[in-house]
Amino acid sequence: MIERIGFGTSQVRPGTDRVQLRPGERLTLGLGVTAGSRDELEGATASVWTNIGSSDPATFRALPMTEVIPSDGHMLAFQVTLPPAQLGTHIATAYVSVGGVQH
Numbered sequence: 001m002i003e004r005i006g007f008g009t010s011q012v013r014p015g016t017d018r019v020q021l022r023p024g025e026r027l028t029l030g031l032g033v034t035a036g037s038r039d040e041l042e043g044a045t046a047s048v049w050t051n052i053g054s055s056d057p058a059t060f061r062a063l064p065m066t067e068v069i070p071s072d073g074h075m076l077a078f079q080v081t082l083p084p085a086q087l088g089t090h091i092a093t094a095y096v097s098v099g100g101v102q103h
Contacts, residue, residue, distance in 0.1 A: 003036060005032070005103060006031070006074060007031045008029070023086060024084045026082060027082045029080055029094060031096060034076075040098070041098060049061075049093050052085065053086075
């Protein structure tokens with residue numbers, strides 16, 4: 001059973017929960033997950049669902065995240081660097097899939 005999931009970036013504007021990117025800059029996102037045991041996370045994958053990199057802000061796509069070494073106490077961690085930013089408002093959310101179930 002998943003106990004904790006964390007999602008974010010170190011590129012947050014100080015004092016806010018917003019990321020401010022200039023056109024052409026790239027955003028790196030991370031996702032950490034912890035379960036009752038490491039075995040429960042066997043075969044886990046993660047993706048980001050985003051409109052970043054799309055010429056149409058209504059078009060979203062899933063981008064796979066790469067497994068990395070956890071740096072914040074989670075059992076498992078993933079990371080992705082998104083395509084260069086364009087002008088506009090963008091949305092990104094992440095999910096982890098374990099045993100065919102998305103969290």
